[in-house]
Amino acid sequence: MPHHDLVIIGTGSGNTIPDERFADMDVAIVEHGVFGGTCLNVGCIPTKMYVYAADVAETIRRAGIYGVDASIDKIRWTDIRDRVFSRIDPIAAGGQRYRQFEAPNTPVYLGHARFTGERALEVAPTDGSEPVTLTGDRIVVAAGARPAIPHLIASSGVTFHTSDDVMRIDEVPRRLTIVGGGYIAAEFAHVFSALGAEVTVATRGPALLREQDEDISSRFTSLAAQRWTLYCDAAPTAPPEQRDDGTIVLHCQHGAIESDALLVAAGRIPNSDRLDAAAGGLALHSDGRIVVDPQQRTSVPGVYALGDISSEFQLKHVANHEAAIVRHNLLYPDDPRETNNRHVPAAVFTDPQIASIGLREQDCRDRGIPYVTKIQNYGDVAFGWAMEDTTGVVKLVASPDGTLLGAHLMGPEASSLIQPMIQAITFGLDARTMAEKQYWIHPALPEVLENALLGLPLDPEV
Numbered sequence: 348m349p350h351h352d353l354v355i356i357g358t359g360s361g362n363t364i365p366d367e368r369f370a371d372m373d374v375a376i377v378e379h380g381v382f383g384g385t386c387l388n389v390g391c392i393p394t395k396m397y398v399y400a401a402d403v404a405e406t407i408r409r410a411g412i413y414g415v416d417a418s419i420d421k422i423r424w425t426d427i428r429d430r431v432f433s434r435i436d437p438i439a440a441g442g443q444r445y446r447q448f449e450a451p452n453t454p455v456y457l458g459h460a461r462f463t464g465e466r467a468l469e470v471a472p473t474d475g476s477e478p479v480t481l482t483g484d485r486i487v488v489a490a491g492a493r494p495a496i497p498h499l500i501a502s503s504g505v506t507f508h509t510s511d512d513v514m515r516i517d518e519v520p521r522r523l524t525i526v527g528g529g530y531i532a533a534e535f536a537h538v539f540s541a542l543g544a545e546v547t548v549a550t551r552g553p554a555l556l557r558e559q560d561e562d563i564s565s566r567f568t569s570l571a572a573q574r575w576t577l578y579c580d581a582a583p584t585a586p587p588e589q590r591d592d593g594t595i596v597l598h599c600q601h602g603a604i605e606s607d608a609l610l611v612a613a614g615r616i617p618n619s620d621r622l623d624a625a626a627g628g629l630a631l632h633s634d635g636r637i638v639v640d641p642q643q644r645t646s647v648p649g650v651y652a653l654g655d656i657s658s659e660f661q662l663k664h665v666a667n668h669e670a671a672i673v674r675h676n677l678l679y680p681d682d683p684r685e686t687n688n689r690h691v692p693a694a695v696f697t698d699p700q701i702a703s704i705g706l707r708e709q710d711c712r713d714r715g716i717p718y719v720t721k722i723q724n725y726g727d728v729a730f731g732w733a734m735e736d737t738t739g740v741v742k743l744v745a746s747p748d749g750t751l752l753g754a755h756l757m758g759p760e761a762s763s764l765i766q767p768m769i770q771a772i773t774f775g776l777d778a779r780t781m782a783e784k785q786y787w788i789h790p791a792l793p794e795v796l797e798n799a800l801l802g803l804p805l806d807p808e809v
């Protein structure tokens with residue numbers, strides 16, 4: 348039975364761990380899918396390449412407002428698709444080639460791993476050959492998550508897509524229904540509507556992006572209802588049907604929704620079940636995430652977990668941070684480091700963009716934390732005028748003494764514009780110092796942050 352110093356399950360963030368400092372270790376890597384994991388192949392990177400194309404299309408459509416008349420002659424979907432994947436696929440293939448044939452001491456098992464005991468695995472090769480059992484002194488579980496499919500849809504037999512395959516389809520459907528109202532629904536609704544589909548969004552909850560600050564969620568929901576057909580409180584009530592002509596009929600409490608394609612974006616569940624994590628002795632949360640401590644150690648000595656399979660944040664920058672902590676702790680077990688997920692920012696690359704960090708107003712209210720807020724419109728600063736922006740906002744949440752607690756942005760470039768707020772909240776810069784003790788370039792867009800900071804109704808006595 349092969350035994351390795353270290354076994355890594357999953358080549359998303361897990362594949363970033365072995366570097367030259369592991370050269371004297373025998374590090375096995377197990378992967379049952381495409382090398383490179385979710386972010387590279389079916390997640391962050393291809394979606395944002397599509398979002399960029401969608402943004403270009405929307406910019407053209409809205410150009411008339413600036414006195415520039417323009418129109419779109421044609422959306423060449425297959426060219427957009429092929430540009431995306433001609434960049435990405437070679438990276439995945441190159442990553443696999445490197446680990447398999449070029450990197451020293453990294454045997455690669457192409458197959459599905461599952462635990463058979465503590466630090467013991469069985470790998471069923473993807474080529475159908477005999478399963479291999481192997482053990483490791485240490486194991487890193489970086490096996491990610493997969494789309495959750497509501498039972499009524501999964502069992503219905505209708506054709507449906509998830510984020511795993513929808514970017515590779517051959518044409519933009521005339522009518523697309525998206526089930527879900529979170530990140531993936533919001534991003535793909537933008538992409539497909541900008542690129543020509545009539546989009547319907549049917550979500551279970553009363554609003555879209557409900558994890559956001561309440562003002563951002565409600566403003567975005569209103570905008571989305573203007574742009575797409577939106578049904579809230581609309582979880583499927585009966586199995587969807589598919590007619591002979593391919594039309595899919597989704598049933599919810601609002602009635603029957605007809606479309607030519609169905610995209611399910613109803614959350615992602617950790618892959619711990621398919622890995623038989625429990626057979627490996629790994630303690631699990633009730634939602635299937637592997638329990639880890641701040642050093643990313645699981646309940647089994649020598650076994651670490653990171654990323655979507657264990658984290659409460661299904662975000663690539665979090666998975667990367669956790670992978671860096673695991674790498675350090677594997678190399679320097681006597682001087683371990685801890686993951687710092689106190690202030691985790693996130694962005695939704697929809698239209699308009701949304702970005703956030705820190706406490707939401709509802710968190711402060713629910714926890715009884717004293718707070719003040721300020722909502723500053725993009726349209727109140729010069730660059731906002733230049734953009735003719737009417738919907739962009741910066742919402743800040745702070746303690747009455749000026750300690751910044753949260754920042755919630757919706758508007759153009761929100762994912763970049765938020766970075767100074769990430770820095771301020773992470774390093775404890777207070778609102779007054781941030782606003783007044785540095786220059787803000789005039790008339791650049793960050794002036795909306797400056798005005799939001801200056802507008803916070805802080806306690807004058809402090």
Ligand SMILES: Cc1cc2nc3c(=O)[nH]c(=O)nc-3n(C[C@H](O)[C@H](O)[C@H](O)COP(=O)(O)OP(=O)(O)OC[C@H]3O[C@@H](n4cnc5c(N)ncnc54)[C@H](O)[C@@H]3O)c2cc1C
Nearest residue numbers: 357359360379380384385390391460491654655661662663
């Ligand atoms: C559509 C979409 C868009 C996203 N956009 C963003 C974004 O813009 N920004 C952001 O921060 N995050 C984004 N995310 C989230 C981000 O992609 C994930 O948080 C991140 O990729 C998780 O990394 P990971 O290493 O934990 O898992 P993964 O990258 O999923 O890697 C897990 C790997 O393990 C393999 N594997 C699983 N089980 C087994 C097994 N039993 N045996 C062998 N191999 C196995 C899988 O095939 C996979 O390659 C997006 C996700 C999706 C789905």
Ligand SMILES: NC(=O)c1ccc[n+]([C@@H]2O[C@H](COP(=O)([O-])OP(=O)(O)OC[C@H]3O[C@@H](n4cnc5c(N)ncnc54)[C@H](O)[C@@H]3O)[C@@H](O)[C@H]2O)c1
Nearest residue numbers: 497527528529530531532550551552582612613614661694
């Ligand atoms: N830009 C980014 O960083 C980015 C982009 C995409 C995905 N992600 C990550 O991937 C995760 C998964 O994304 P997601 O959008 O699938 O999940 P999500 O948790 O963001 O949203 C799930 C949505 O589906 C709805 N829903 C659940 N069950 C339903 C049902 N039966 N019928 C109708 N609606 C239902 C929920 O109410 C919710 O609105 C995100 O939480 C995020 O962490 C990040």
